[in-house]
Amino acid sequence: MSSSLSIRLADPDASAYIPLPELSARLGIPLYDPGEPCDFLLFYQQGSLCLRQMSDTTVGAVRVDFDNEALYYRQRRQTQPEALLKAAGIKNGQGIHAVDATAGLGLDAFLLASAGCQVTLFERSPILHALLEDGLRRALQSAEERVRDAAMRMHLVQADSVDAIASVTPAPELIYLDPMFPERRKSAKVKKHMLLLQQLLHGQGGDRETELLAVALASAHKRVVVKRPRLAEPLAGRRPSHQLEGKSSRFDVYVVPASTP
């Protein structure tokens, strides 16, 4: 996290799941002081942990919500999630262990888990990890069985994937990478959320992309899938085995050769 960003913690409607002093100590984020302006506010609202950028009120608060209609629609429609699952080579994910090495808000990981995969999510930002943890807690209590089932297949770890992937045993069939890419200012809500994340995470030292791809290729059993903007160069300049293009993004697929016994 950039040291120039100030983040404060608040609970305007006293709905904190984790007591604020405990969360404050865990994340190293001071409690909100109305006399002191801040760049980001992390707060509980109606029992959900939310993040808001104080300088841009058009974006709205970000929270991890696996139990929403838009995500359910994404799960069923024929384009983006299909492209991710197609790139991942997954029809029925049962028995497949996937690693999402750049978990973010967990949307892609949820799509993989909804397809039946067991998914280990690595997220190195303590704030994103706290949002994800909170979203998973609520998903496990969802009234929808499909949401609870998917959440039960998701295992969240706070770690830098470059250091953590090699310790995953047995080796995952699939490793998925979606490193942060400079977003162009667009109106779609999801883009605005990504822009907010980009500003929050700016200066945290880059995504170690070259190392990330190298360690993923060395660790995945079958394939590595990298999400890229449609016109971007392949990650670390490394040519994929093949590509799948969507409307605004592209999936670069690296098929890992079977190791000889």
Ligand SMILES: C[S@@+](CC[C@H](N)C(=O)[O-])C[C@H]1O[C@@H](n2cnc3c(N)ncnc32)[C@H](O)[C@@H]1O
């Ligand atoms: C573009 S977002 C991923 C969005 C995600 N695919 C989703 O569906 O919400 C990238 C995330 O990867 C995380 N990240 C980047 N490099 C990482 C690394 N080396 N290890 C763990 N997390 C990393 C960032 O903190 C950020 O939250």
